[in-house]
Amino acid sequence: MKNMKAIVFSEQGSAEVLQYTDVPKPMLDTHEVLVKVEACAVNYLDIHARRNRPEIEAKLRREGTPHILGSDIAGTIAEIGDAARGVTVGDRVVLAPCIPCGICSDCHRGAENLCDTQELIGFQTNGGYAEYVKAPAQNAIQMSAETLSFVNAAAIPIAYLTAWHMLMTRAQLRPEDDVLILGVGGGVGSAGLQIAKLTGARVFATASSNEKLERARQMGADVTINYKDTDFSKIVLEVTNGRGVDVVLEHVGAATWDQSIASLAKNGRLVSCGVTTGNIGTINIRKMYQKQLTLMGSALGTVAELRTLVHLAGQGKLEPIIDRILPLHRAGEAHLLLENRQNFGKICLCPRETEP
Numbered sequence: 001m002k003n004m005k006a007i008v009f010s011e012q013g014s015a016e017v018l019q020y021t022d023v024p025k026p027m028l029d030t031h032e033v034l035v036k037v038e039a040c041a042v043n044y045l046d047i048h049a050r051r052n053r054p055e056i057e058a059k060l061r062r063e064g065t066p067h068i069l070g071s072d073i074a075g076t077i078a079e080i081g082d083a084a085r086g087v088t089v090g091d092r093v094v095l096a097p098c099i100p101c102g103i104c105s106d107c108h109r110g111a112e113n114l115c116d117t118q119e120l121i122g123f124q125t126n127g128g129y130a131e132y133v134k135a136p137a138q139n140a141i142q143m144s145a146e147t148l149s150f151v152n153a154a155a156i157p158i159a160y161l162t163a164w165h166m167l168m169t170r171a172q173l174r175p176e177d178d179v180l181i182l183g184v185g186g187g188v189g190s191a192g193l194q195i196a197k198l199t200g201a202r203v204f205a206t207a208s209s210n211e212k213l214e215r216a217r218q219m220g221a222d223v224t225i226n227y228k229d230t231d232f233s234k235i236v237l238e239v240t241n242g243r244g245v246d247v248v249l250e251h252v253g254a255a256t257w258d259q260s261i262a263s264l265a266k267n268g269r270l271v272s273c274g275v276t277t278g279n280i281g282t283i284n285i286r287k288m289y290q291k292q293l294t295l296m297g298s299a300l301g302t303v304a305e306l307r308t309l310v311h312l313a314g315q316g317k318l319e320p321i322i323d324r325i326l327p328l329h330r331a332g333e334a335h336l337l338l339e340n341r342q343n344f345g346k347i348c349l350c351p352r353e354t355e356p
């Protein structure tokens with residue numbers, strides 16, 4: 001069989017540009033593996049890519065073939081290139097979402113998330129909204145057959161890796177810390193909540209609806225704040241008797257920046273991975289140095305971190321929140337749900353009619 005089913009688009013636009021059709025199966029290079037996709041999680045980045053990201057427009061123009069989205073992929077190894085090592089046909093794997101160059105100084109010191117020429121599967125390359133996807137063999141991370149479902153595994157890479165690198169590697173979250181997680185209903189937010197609870201920290205969480213906040217409380221959030229009703233920094237300061245929180249997980253950007261800074265305690269650390277509401281924020285420099293604040297950026301994470309996360313999920317210590325599972329051909333519906341923020345946790349697409 002040379003063809004496969006996939007969701008593709010040839011021009012950027014609304015969810016209607018997504019088409020379910022037959023396309024050629026990927027051809028393998030010698031160092032690559034072919035993965036039979038069992039589950040692919042949808043990310044907000046997919047929507048930006050579909051709408052207007054220039055990298056996608058350039059790829060469509062350059063290659064003259066439709067693009068396939070999908071960066072969060074779990075499945076089984078179906079074929080192996082001649083030079084690929086460390087995998088066997090039939091292995092259950094999660095794919096590390098980034099393909100780093102492997103030869104620059106950042107790659108050599110294990111910080112491949114800083115590699116200037118790294119490519120994201122489903123972004124610079126074709127992704128997992130398909131029956132099959134190809135990737136370098138070293139991107140395939142083995143997963144436990146007994147304890148981790150394909151759907152849960154597919155929910156891990158981007159959201160959990162981002163949240164883990166932010167909280168554990170960058171902000172060095174400690175059990176005695178108070179941490180504020182913005183947008184707890186989203187992928188990074190709900191992953192951040194679970195990771196923070198795993199460390200024992202006290203978690204403050206914001207969301208846009210009381211229903212989402214109730215879910216967050218069930219997952220262990222200690223203090224929940226509806227940001228539609230109120231300035232969340234005021235509640236944070238009230239609950240902490242004016243002290244503030246030690247760590248803020250920020251991914252909203254311009255709309256929340258002032259409140260996020262105002263929520264920080266002395267010696268507080270703000271870690272940011274996104275700017276969905278705008279790139280520019282200001283800061284009172286005097287207050288920053290007097291309070292000895294640390295502002296840091298964070299971008300995805302490393303393969304070593306992803307292995308840790310897959311291991312923790314296999315042990316049941318992290319349980320990805322799945323909003324719903326949809327068949328691949330309903331990818332457009334998945335995008336609309338995400339665009340309208342109607343989800344709590346991840347939406348996963350499955351190419352097979354029956355759930356894996």
Ligand SMILES: [Zn+2]
Pocket residue numbers: 100101102103104105106107112115116117118
């Ligand atoms: Zn590199």
